[in-house]
Amino acid sequence: MLKKSVFNFLTSTKSFSKMLSPLESAKQAAAFKAVDKHVQNNYVIGIGSGSTIVYAAERLAERVSKEKLNVVCIPTSFQAKQLIVKHDLRLGSLDTHPTVDVCIDGADEVDVNLDLIKGGGACLLQEKIVASCANNLVIIADYTKDSVKLGDQYKKGIPIEVIPMSYVPIQNKIRNRFGGDVNLRMAVAKAGPVITDNGNFILDWVNFKQSDDWNQVNTFIRMIPGVVETGLFIGMARIVYFGQADGTVKEQIFNARNK
Ligand SMILES: O=C[C@H](O)[C@H](O)[C@H](O)COP(=O)(O)O
Numbered sequence: 001m002l003k004k005s006v007f008n009f010l011t012s013t014k015s016f017s018k019m020l021s022p023l024e025s026a027k028q029a030a031a032f033k034a035v036d037k038h039v040q041n042n043y044v045i046g047i048g049s050g051s052t053i054v055y056a057a058e059r060l061a062e063r064v065s066k067e068k069l070n071v072v073c074i075p076t077s078f079q080a081k082q083l084i085v086k087h088d089l090r091l092g093s094l095d096t097h098p099t100v101d102v103c104i105d106g107a108d109e110v111d112v113n114l115d116l117i118k119g120g121g122a123c124l125l126q127e128k129i130v131a132s133c134a135n136n137l138v139i140i141a142d143y144t145k146d147s148v149k150l151g152d153q154y155k156k157g158i159p160i161e162v163i164p165m166s167y168v169p170i171q172n173k174i175r176n177r178f179g180g181d182v183n184l185r186m187a188v189a190k191a192g193p194v195i196t197d198n199g200n201f202i203l204d205w206v207n208f209k210q211s212d213d214w215n216q217v218n219t220f221i222r223m224i225p226g227v228v229e230t231g232l233f234i235g236m237a238r239i240v241y242f243g244q245a246d247g248t249v250k251e252q253i254f255n256a257r258n259k
Contacts, residue, residue, distance in 0.1 A: 048105025166226025
């Protein structure tokens with residue numbers, strides 16, 4: 001028989017929130033740290049997409065309610081919009097708030113220069129638009145995303161959002177120029193390809209060679225007609241919080257970054 005005090009401890013909401021797997025604890029720790037450190041009253045906040053941002057939205061809602069903060073949230077995807085609505089946060093748009101104070105978002109891989117691969121959840125286009133409007137892009141990630149060079153850790157490739165009619169020529173052009181494989185991302189619970197929030201397809205470029213100049217690679221790909229955007233976020237993030245399995249957070253800052 002469990003003692004009543006132990007039972008109460010185990011069943012309280014707060015205790016349950018602590019009983020996370022090491023990976024989820026890491027995500028939560030990074031998200032909480034970013035929200036605690038980078039959100040201020042009267043801020044316009046970009047809300048990223050993915051599984052780590054879920055913890056950030058939770059923490060933001062907690063702070064808004066406790067501290068009576070007046071903030072506006074700009075979503076980077078359908079999922080982000082749902083999170084904002086679910087937590088009763090104030091939903092805004094770039095039409096009314098074209099300058100974002102801080103954008104908090106996840107990443108699939110982060111290298112030593114804080115260059116990123118994003119778009120594992122197919123949300124890269126709106127994420128990049130909102131990040132480009134932000135005075136500060138803060139990335140929250142677990143320890144598995146911490147990498148020296150892009151491609152070292154994340155094996156699912158670099159996502160590229162494309163106009164549907166152009167996907168085959170784009171596959172060929174990337175393969176011919178850089179090698180590797182360029183796969184059309186297929187849906188899991190639907191026959192056919194993944195369709196993004198913007199009605200486009202996603203190509204995942206895998207088995208690519210390392211580059212010393214991702215900016216150049218990114219520019220080449222973006223110039224191919226039919227490419228809408230890539231999941232390469234080069235020179236955009238200024239601070240990354242990597243949550244660790246023990247709940248601590250490693251902070252990586254790129255001081256020289258100019259916006
Ligand atoms: O398209 C999805 C986004 O770029 C996510 O921010 C990225 O995939 C990281 O997601 P997660 O926090 O689930 O690892």
